[in-house]
Amino acid sequence: MSELVQDTITRLRDSGMRKTKALVELVETLADESRPMTLAELCASKRLVDLCDKATVFRLLQKFADKGVVRRLGLHERAAYFVLLVPGRHSDYLICTSCGTIEAIKAPCPVHALEDEIREKTGYQNLYHELEFFGVCPACV
Ligand SMILES: [Zn+2]
Numbered sequence: 575m576s577e578l579v580q581d582t583i584t585r586l587r588d589s590g591m592r593k594t595k596a597l598v599e600l601v602e603t604l605a606d607e608s609r610p611m612t613l614a615e616l617c618a619s620k621r622l623v624d625l626c627d628k629a630t631v632f633r634l635l636q637k638f639a640d641k642g643v644v645r646r647l648g649l650h651e652r653a654a655y656f657v658l659l660v661p662g663r664h665s666d667y668l669i670c671t672s673c674g675t676i677e678a679i680k681a682p683c684p685v686h687a688l689e690d691e692i693r694e695k696t697g698y699q700n701l702y703h704e705l706e707f708f709g710v711c712p713a714c715v
């Protein structure tokens with residue numbers, strides 16, 4: 575089990591969740607895949623496919639999102655993606671409004687200077703951000 579998986583499980587337990595097999599396997603799956611995944615993809619993944627049903631995975635994901643462990647991305651319920659939030663690391667995303675495809679932006683993040691400025695002006699600490707850009711992907715144009 576990786577440190578990321580262990581830390582994530584500790585955070586969930588500290589926030590009052592029970593450490594079930596489904597919870598552990600879902601965290602492992604999200605950590606294995608560093609890209610955002612849909613509910614269907616998660617349910618079909620090898621760790622979860624024979625372990626729990628879609629409703630269980632969805633309920634866990636909702637709780638993970640409430641507790642700030644998972645971020646939900648995308649356009650709407652049916653094209654929602656879930657990605658593990660890793661402290662100190664972030665991605666900005668590009669989302670196609672036509673097919674719902676999502677990808678992490680590879681270019682260096684442009685807003686860190688802005689974060690510094692906001693920190694100085696407001697006195698906020700531990701600032702973070704995640705951006706979602708919407709557009710039409712090349713396959714849909
Ligand atoms: Zn598209």
Ligand SMILES: [Zn+2]
Pocket residue numbers: 664665666683684685703704705
């Ligand atoms: Zn960024």
